[in-house]
Amino acid sequence: MNSLFAKILLWFWCTLAITVVGSAFISALSYNRVDSDRRAPGARLVEFQLTQARAAYEIGGRAALERFLGTVSGIYDALGILTDENGRDLLTGQDRSELIRRARRRPPYEFFPAGNAIMARAADDGKYWYFFIVPRLPRGLWFLQPEHLFMLLAAVLLCYWLAYHLSQPVRQLQKAVERFGSGDLSIRVGSKRRDELGQLARTFDRMAGRIETLLTAERRLLLDISHELRSPLARLGVAVELARSGGDVGTNLNRIQRESDRLNALVGQLLQVTRAEGDPSQLRHEPVRVDEMVQQLVDDSSIEAAAHGCELKYEQTQPTTVEGDPELLRRAVENVIRNAIRYAPPETAVEVRLARNDGKVLLDVRDRGPGVPEEALPRLFDPFYRVEPDRSRSSGGIGLGLSIARRAIELHKGAIRARNAQPGLEVEMELPAVQR
Numbered sequence: 001m002n003s004l005f006a007k008i009l010l011w012f013w014c015t016l017a018i019t020v021v022g023s024a025f026i027s028a029l030s031y032n033r034v035d036s037d038r039r040a041p042g043a044r045l046v047e048f049q050l051t052q053a054r055a056a057y058e059i060g061g062r063a064a065l066e067r068f069l070g071t072v073s074g075i076y077d078a079l080g081i082l083t084d085e086n087g088r089d090l091l092t093g094q095d096r097s098e099l100i101r102r103a104r105r106r107p108p109y110e111f112f113p114a115g116n117a118i119m120a121r122a123a124d125d126g127k128y129w130y131f132f133i134v135p136r137l138p139r140g141l142w143f144l145q146p147e148h149l150f151m152l153l154a155a156v157l158l159c160y161w162l163a164y165h166l167s168q169p170v171r172q173l174q175k176a177v178e179r180f181g182s183g184d185l186s187i188r189v190g191s192k193r194r195d196e197l198g199q200l201a202r203t204f205d206r207m208a209g210r211i212e213t214l215l216t217a218e219r220r221l222l223l224d225i226s227h228e229l230r231s232p233l234a235r236l237g238v239a240v241e242l243a244r245s246g247g248d249v250g251t252n253l254n255r256i257q258r259e260s261d262r263l264n265a266l267v268g269q270l271l272q273v274t275r276a277e278g279d280p281s282q283l284r285h286e287p288v289r290v291d292e293m294v295q296q297l298v299d300d301s302s303i304e305a306a307a308h309g310c311e312l313k314y315e316q317t318q319p320t321t322v323e324g325d326p327e328l329l330r331r332a333v334e335n336v337i338r339n340a341i342r343y344a345p346p347e348t349a350v351e352v353r354l355a356r357n358d359g360k361v362l363l364d365v366r367d368r369g370p371g372v373p374e375e376a377l378p379r380l381f382d383p384f385y386r387v388e389p390d391r392s393r394s395s396g397g398i399g400l401g402l403s404i405a406r407r408a409i410e411l412h413k414g415a416i417r418a419r420n421a422q423p424g425l426e427v428e429m430e431l432p433a434v435q436r
Contacts, residue, residue: 008166012159016152046121050130053082054123057090065091072132079133085126099131169197173204185212236260284325287434290361291316293326294354297334301341309346310367312337316354320361321434324412329431332408333363335401336427340367343425361433366426372418380418381406405429 049072056064065082069091072080082090087097103120119132172189179187188208191201236259243252298314305312322329340350348368355362372380381402402418405427409416414431 009160009163012163013156016155016159042119043121046119046130046132049080049132050082050121050123050128053080053130054128057082062091076132076134078135079131081131081133083129083131085129087129090128096129096131100129103129103131166197169193169201173197173201176204176208180208185215233263236263284327285323286326287321287323288326288329290320290322290329290363290431291318291354293330294333294352294363297330297337298352301334301337304338305341305344305350308341308344310341310344310348310350312341312352313349314352314354318356320354320356322361322412322431323434324431325408328408329412332405333429335405336365336429339401340365340369340425340427343367343369345369356433359433359435361431363429363431364426365429366421366424368424371420371423371425374420377418377420381416402427 053065053068056068060067069080069082072078081096081099083096083100084090087095087100089096099118099120102118103122117134119134121130121132122128123130169189169191172191176187176189185208188205189201190205191198193201236256239252239255239259243249243256294316295314298312302312337350337352344350344367350368351364351366353362353364353366406416409429409431412431414429416430417428419426419428
């Protein structure tokens with residue numbers, strides 16, 4: 001028997017059967033034990049018959065006793081015997097001392113007694129003994145009533161449901177583990193239970209999500225590196241061959257330097273986005289003044305904006321604070337601002353607005369460029385995605401800035417969205433604010 005469901009169900013059924021049958025059997029025995037508890041129904045019955053039989057004998061003699069015992073026999077289909085203290089039957093004169101000795105022995109329980117059931121009671125003054133002899137029912141489960149069987153059936157159904165309720169989450173978890181082990185990293189149990197089994201399922205879901213994130217980030221890193229490093233390495237090879245051929249050495253060395261710097265920047269950003277995706281638990285959690293951080297970034301980026309022929313305009317309403325990793329948040333905002341500067345037309349302004357609304361910090365960055373096609377908006381934050389690959393390469397972008405920004409914002413329980421502002425592109429970042 002290797003099934004947990006079968007084991008639980010069998011143990012429940014056995015326990016239930018022992019409890020019901022045992023309680024019914026003990027109740028039946030206790031009902032007939034008149035010598036130990038005068039409050040039991042059988043004890044009261046025999047006590048009453050003793051009182052009536054004694055009164056009939058002392059007042060009316062043997063004739064009255066005979067009439068009373070006949071009435072008892074007709075009503076209960078049982079035999080009543082009244083004896084003196086020595087065991088002599090006051091109606092027939094027979095010696096019933098053996099019944100007295102048997103009553104005095106009082107065995108704890110006679111589970112399967114031979115012969116008829118005998119209930120005995122002695123008078124308080126010791127002058128009389130009364131015996132109530134009930135014919136024994138056929139051997140078997142004589143102590144079980146139809147009501148007992150009905151309750152047993154209802155309890156069996158309840159035990160079946162309880163065993164199913166306990167074993168079904170384990171089966172679901174087993175199937176999820178098997179599918180996860182076979183390569184389906186997206187499988188989750190999704191249990192809503194609040195007990196230990198539900199906690200186990202949710203722990204598995206968190207573990208599976210963590211493993212999926214790590215493996216996905218690793219695969220993405222390998223694919224991205226293999227894709228993005230190929231072009232710079234090819235251009236480096238061409239530049240090296242040109243330098244060897246004796247051409248313009250200075251120009252070729254400058255080209256090699258540019259490609260080397262681009263490779264260095266690419267590797268740094270790859271490591272940053274992979275680290276952010278792979279280990280969220282390493283994030284720092286400290287108060288960050290977003291208004292001061294954005295002001296500093298705007299000041300630092302003003303030179304770059306001026307080089308592109310545009311300017312930065314920063315608008316804020318009130319001091320705002322969030323909780324998180326200052327460096328990661330700084331890099332996210334900086335990537336969005338620099339991306340807007342990169343595609344802003346000359347003699348236009350990149351608008352940066354910071355506001356607080358309903359417990360959230362809202363940061364909008366808008367340029368006045370051509371925007372992006374509507375179908376490209378959902379993929380704008382994907383790693384290495386470019387709306388126009390040639391323009392992105394010429395502008396120095398490698399398609400990781402907005403991806404890093406999205407991951408950083410999501411790690412801080414926020415959201416980032418992009419929409420066409422006509423003209424231009426507007427990127428909105430939303431973060432939970434720290435309550436004052």
